[in-house]
Amino acid sequence: MEHNAQQAQKEDIMAQNTQHSKASSSRRSFLRKGVAVAGAGTIGAALLAGGVPAFAKERSDGLTSGDVAILRFLAAIEILETDLWRQYNELGGIQDSEVPGGSGSAKYTAALQVLDGDMPQYIHDNTEDEISHFTFINAYPGLSTGQFPAIPRHDGDLAPKDHIQAIANTAGFHFGFIEQGGTSLYPSLAQGVTNLEVLRILLSIGPTETAHFQTWHDKAGNAPALTDPTNGLVFPDLNAAPFGGEDFQTNLIMPEPTVFLSRTFPAVSIIRPTQIAGSGGAVGTVKAWTADGLFIGQSREFLAVLNQLAEAADAARRG
Numbered sequence: 564m565e566h567n568a569q570q571a572q573k574e575d576i577m578a579q580n581t582q583h584s585k586a587s588s589s590r591r592s593f594l595r596k597g598v599a600v601a602g603a604g605t606i607g608a609a610l611l612a613g614g615v616p617a618f619a620k621e622r623s624d625g626l627t628s629g630d631v632a633i634l635r636f637l638a639a640i641e642i643l644e645t646d647l648w649r650q651y652n653e654l655g656g657i658q659d660s661e662v663p664g665g666s667g668s669a670k671y672t673a674a675l676q677v678l679d680g681d682m683p684q685y686i687h688d689n690t691e692d693e694i695s696h697f698t699f700i701n702a703y704p705g706l707s708t709g710q711f712p713a714i715p716r717h718d719g720d721l722a723p724k725d726h727i728q729a730i731a732n733t734a735g736f737h738f739g740f741i742e743q744g745g746t747s748l749y750p751s752l753a754q755g756v757t758n759l760e761v762l763r764i765l766l767s768i769g770p771t772e773t774a775h776f777q778t779w780h781d782k783a784g785n786a787p788a789l790t791d792p793t794n795g796l797v798f799p800d801l802n803a804a805p806f807g808g809e810d811f812q813t814n815l816i817m818p819e820p821t822v823f824l825s826r827t828f829p830a831v832s833i834i835r836p837t838q839i840a841g842s843g844g845a846v847g848t849v850k851a852w853t854a855d856g857l858f859i860g861q862s863r864e865f866l867a868v869l870n871q872l873a874e875a876a877d878a879a880r881r882g
């Protein structure tokens with residue numbers, strides 16, 4: 564949402580931070596374990612071929628096979644998004660009956676609160692939103708539903724202080740990364756929808772992903788500059804050279820005008836990318852989440868099914 568060069572640079576930095584931290588912190592193994600366990604349960608039931616109900620045929624009430632393909636893919640993505648947020652909520656979110664299953668980690672929660680005092684509440688609320696997203700979409704086309712299991716984290720990551728803070732900083736950036744995906748995915752896929760009610764579903768859920776993204780964008784900007792003494796992960800001061808300036812000023816979270824459709828038009832503040840379905844928005848999401856390490860340890864079958872769902876969603880054409 565910023566000018567091209569700075570945006571690319573910023574994305575590089577974020578990607579590097581995420582990758583470095585994932586290569587060396589135990590959070591990845593934590594996520595890997597979580598998703599692997601989930602794979603044996605809900606994902607298996609909801610996504611793998613044998614567990615998917617035969618609803619791929621056209622419904623009598625005006626849904627095309629393209630509409631169904633888009634909903635199926637979004638349901639899969641929302642299940643995965645929910646699983647991710649549940650894991651954060653279990654350790655860093657408010658523990659209550661709306662999002663049950665966690666125990667909370669006082670030290671991790673305190674480190675997250677360095678970014679913003681509201682972090683536990685926001686993590687909780689984002690998790691609740693994701694549960695509502697997949698539950699609703701599942702109910703609408705009749706997908707099977709289920710829950711992902713909770714995963715505990717070992718105590719070795721709670722010290723030293725800059726290590727647990729680096730983990731919380733990484734979370735702060737990761738939150739934005741995940742929600743950025745949803746922010747682009749819904750407007751991209753909406754362009755392939757035929758049925759007006761399905762379009763309404765996408766247009767109603769999509770902007771909540773954008774609300775999530777902007778919130779986490781704001782919190783990531785509060786991540787303190789530090790170097791993790793256990794693995795060398797560096798969080799730079801984004802308000803100092805060679806960063807700094809309006810494009811990097813971390814309290815500024817409104818979009819910046821950029822190129823849209825053609826460089827012959829004036830710059831405009833938009834959500835991007837939003838290429839139409841058929842150009843790879845869904846497949847791109849799976850690729851990005853795979854590169855993020857979310858599916859490490861998953862079976863070939865799981866990835867094949869997820870990619871089939873994505874390709875079918877991308878192939879949907881309005882008509």
Ligand SMILES: [Fe+2]
Nearest residue numbers: 641644693696
């Ligand atoms: Fe969502």
Ligand SMILES: [Fe+2]
Nearest residue numbers: 742745772775
């Ligand atoms: Fe989301």
